[in-house]
Amino acid sequence: MPLTDTFIRQVKHSGKPAGDKYTDSQALYLHVKEAGKYWRMSYRFNGKQRLLALGVYPTITLARARQLRDEARQLVSAGIDPMQAKRDDRAAKAVAASSTFESMARAYLKKIAPDRTPGTLEKNTSWLEKNVFPAIGAMPISTIKPRDVLAVLEKIEARGAIESAHKIKQLCGQVFRFAVASGLAERDVTTDLRGALSAVPKAHYAAITAPEQVGAILRAIYAYSGHPYAKAALKLTPLLFVRPGELRAAEWSEFDLDAGEWRIPATKMKMGIDHIVPLARQAVEVLRSMHLLTGEGKYVFPSIRTNDRCMSENTVNAALRSMGYSKDIVTAHGFRATARTILDEVLGERPDFIEHQLAHAVRDANGRAYNRTAFLKERRQMMQRWADYLDNLRDGLAGNGPLAAA
Known part of the structure; x- marks a missing residue:
């Protein structure tokens, strides 16, 4: 008989060392142990019996556990091992978390170094180190929102360095696109900032012509x-x-x-x-x-x-x-x-x-x-x-x- 929310909330550990298992449906069950209540799903893949951990109650509710079970069953039907898929997803998230804006920016500068003048690289590095890294450098690049970048640019703009703000926005966009190409970001969030900065005042380099x-x-x-x-x-x-x-x-x-x-x-x-x-x-x-x-x-x-x-x-x-x-x-x-x-x-x-x-x-x-x-x-x-x-x-x-x- 399928489990209910009331039963799951009230059930206690019986004292058995191995714990107690309560079946829901389609190979989903709740494993109640002294340390807590754990969702598990058993399945077969390539002829072998496997056990997939779906999370801990009450963080994972009954409804969410059933949803995760259904997703895992779909993977099995598609010839994908849910356990391996879970490991791959965990590894990808770990990489994304360690792929900060600063690490991606430095990797990007290193990649383009052969095609840039030393002066250009020095200026770009200085811009990032002084203006961008202190604010968003430690953030995983996949989690950065347009507003995070805009806050950086508005501080630069407030100093009157409007042209620099535009150039740094362009540089940040290049870093985001590099991260997208590397599979570590979904998109370039600076595209949402079009029109958000003041226009660059037109000026010419001062020159003597007489x-x-x-x-x-x-x-x-x-x-x-x-x-x-x-x-x-x-x-x-x-x-x-x-x-x-x-x-x-x-x-x-x-x-x-x-x-x-x-x-x-x-x-x-x-x-x-x-x-x-x-x-x-x-x-x-x-x-x-x-x-x-x-x-x-x-x-x-x-x-x-x-x-x-x-x-x-x-x-x-x-x-x-x-x-x-x-x-x-x-x-x-x-x-x-x-x-x-x-x-x-x-x-x-x-x-x-x-x-x-x-x-x-x-x-x-x-x-x-x-x-x-x-x-x-x-x-x-x-x-x-x-x-x-x-x-x-x-x-x-x-x-x-x-x-x-x-």
């Missing part, structure tokens, strides 16, 4: 008395007008100083395409002087603290600030705008050559992207004219037109 002002800052750079690494980076920044992260992560293996070329691999470029920077005579001179200092190591501009890392992203901008130039006047990245403006509007260089040298996407008349060697001879000549023009500006000799730069 030739006479460029001449003044060049004179200040050459008079700079700070660390030699910083001074060399300052000198090269306007000469090469690459992105600051590309310059500070430059490696000696990428340079051919005799040929006057710097070949930056695609993994270091924002557009993901190999880039060639022709080196003017002045750039080669600066690099040869740096080679005497750092040529035995990996990086052209190593960290002052360790040769294992490249120069800090703040070094050049900090040097500019020490020279009296605030971030509202000029930034390291702003020298790209300086070059773009003056090369076009003052020196009359071809805009497509300038854009190509800025590593922007440049396409031909048929919409096809030029390869990295396109117009290399012409760009090499342009880079030398630019370096000579900067020398003239620094010496106060250049005017405001292409003839004065000759």
Whole structure:
């Protein structure tokens, strides 16, 4: 006769050492022992008799025990051993519990490391360690809700770092998608946060574009008395007008100083395409002087603290600030705008050559992207004219037109 809730609640252990068994239906029974009341189900699988533990009363009620029995019977009918399925589920939950957001994030950063610049990895790691891990790092990633992530982002936003909040949200989304691909999360919960953050205010990197002002800052750079690494980076920044992260992560293996070329691999470029920077005579001179200092190591501009890392992203901008130039006047990245403006509007260089040298996407008349060697001879000549023009500006000799730069 099937069991009832009243009977189960009132039945007591009889004192037998082995306990007492009370059958319900379809192989489900209640095993009453001195320590408690246990649900069990007997079944046969692959010709062998098995016993499945379904839980303890009253945590598992009669109704729930019958539901678990029915689920187990369905597994047997499907050729699956319920006991093995239970072990697998327990193991999966243990893995999920140990797969915290921090462990998944660090695994993700390690996976993408070969395809990212050291600077990008350093920045992403710092963002996570300072802003995300303290709040949700210890939580199993499968249990994190959209609101948990939003709370982190709102704190960043409250500091006024709106752009950083958006970038950290994007980074968290990448971690969640990595966890989904690894079978440790169901979905990327950051997709539910679309529109939850304030829009990023549009802004441009501060830049000096008036030739006479460029001449003044060049004179200040050459008079700079700070660390030699910083001074060399300052000198090269306007000469090469690459992105600051590309310059500070430059490696000696990428340079051919005799040929006057710097070949930056695609993994270091924002557009993901190999880039060639022709080196003017002045750039080669600066690099040869740096080679005497750092040529035995990996990086052209190593960290002052360790040769294992490249120069800090703040070094050049900090040097500019020490020279009296605030971030509202000029930034390291702003020298790209300086070059773009003056090369076009003052020196009359071809805009497509300038854009190509800025590593922007440049396409031909048929919409096809030029390869990295396109117009290399012409760009090499342009880079030398630019370096000579900067020398003239620094010496106060250049005017405001292409003839004065000759």
